[in-house]
Amino acid sequence: MNIVFADIDGTFQGMGTPVPEINIKAAKELQKRGDHFVFVTGRGYNLVEPLQKEIDLDCDVIFGNGAGLKEVGKPAVFRNCLSLDTLKRIVPILDEMDILYFIHSDDEVVMKSVENYRGNLADLRESMEFMGEQRHFLMDFKTNYFEETCHHVTDVVEFFEANPERVIVKVELMEASDEKHQILREKLSSADSYVFKSYVKTLEIVNPASTKGAAIQSYMKKYPGATSYGLGDGENDLPMLEVVDISVAVDNATDAVKEKSDRIVASCEDGGVGQFIFEEILANK
Numbered sequence: 001m002n003i004v005f006a007d008i009d010g011t012f013q014g015m016g017t018p019v020p021e022i023n024i025k026a027a028k029e030l031q032k033r034g035d036h037f038v039f040v041t042g043r044g045y046n047l048v049e050p051l052q053k054e055i056d057l058d059c060d061v062i063f064g065n066g067a068g069l070k071e072v073g074k075p076a077v078f079r080n081c082l083s084l085d086t087l088k089r090i091v092p093i094l095d096e097m098d099i100l101y102f103i104h105s106d107d108e109v110v111m112k113s114v115e116n117y118r119g120n121l122a123d124l125r126e127s128m129e130f131m132g133e134q135r136h137f138l139m140d141f142k143t144n145y146f147e148e149t150c151h152h153v154t155d156v157v158e159f160f161e162a163n164p165e166r167v168i169v170k171v172e173l174m175e176a177s178d179e180k181h182q183i184l185r186e187k188l189s190s191a192d193s194y195v196f197k198s199y200v201k202t203l204e205i206v207n208p209a210s211t212k213g214a215a216i217q218s219y220m221k222k223y224p225g226a227t228s229y230g231l232g233d234g235e236n237d238l239p240m241l242e243v244v245d246i247s248v249a250v251d252n253a254t255d256a257v258k259e260k261s262d263r264i265v266a267s268c269e270d271g272g273v274g275q276f277i278f279e280e281i282l283a284n285k
Helices: 021-032 045-055 084-096 114-127 134-148 156-162 178-188 212-220 235-243 255-260 272-284
Strands: 002-006 036-040 060-063 068-070 100-105 109-111 168-174 194-199 202-206 227-232 246-250 263-265
Touching: 002 021, 002 212, 002 272, 021 036, 021 272, 036 212, 045 060, 045 068, 060 212, 068 212, 084 100, 084 156, 084 168, 084 178, 100 114, 100 156, 109 156, 114 134, 178 194, 178 202, 194 235, 212 227, 212 235, 227 235, 227 272, 235 246, 235 255, 246 255, 246 272, 263 272
Parallel strands: 002 036, 002 227, 036 060, 227 246, 246 263
Antiparallel strands: 060 068, 100 109, 100 168, 168 202, 194 202
């Protein structure tokens, strides 16, 4: 049996672009032949499910960078999430440094009113000038997401104290200043929190035991003898690439990801995931 673990953003689908048709066809053909295709993503499951419905692809999903697992036909399972004590330590640092942040729970994404972050959003848009017109799509999407989708509260810590049944999957932040990114990594990293870059101008904070690599190792215990493949593009994919049998970087991946990979395939936009599955896995069955 072959099991293909694929990151979504920047690997399976580009920002603001349709999923390459070859990626969809390859994943479905893989499943048709008795193998497994698994999404491994930093997204919450609430953002993966609409994609699955859109492309009609029912598959297992490791989400929240390893904090959750949604298997086909089963309810989502959460593990190795952040504690309330960790949140209480992190939030004052973010507030003091005037950082735009939002917290993924098992039920919703929680943040303070967007009005607190208008200056942050303007700075972010300006800092992404190197992305050309794509920066406007990204920031329009993010702003709308913050305004329309997130659950707004006055005090995020008080919210989770009042709702102890909520699972704190991860804290995500966006910051225009690269200098502040480094300071945040130093201030926030500890025995109970792992900080990494997940996308442009974006850092995520998770339980150190909640990584794509740890989640894949747990998943693979059910399939002894299976060959595992991991496809990714960013820093949060490195733990995945370290534990799979064959690691694969799409051509738009960071240099660090390419250096850690056994293979480099076509870019996300060119359907590198699908091409690899058809040419390197299915062609040899």
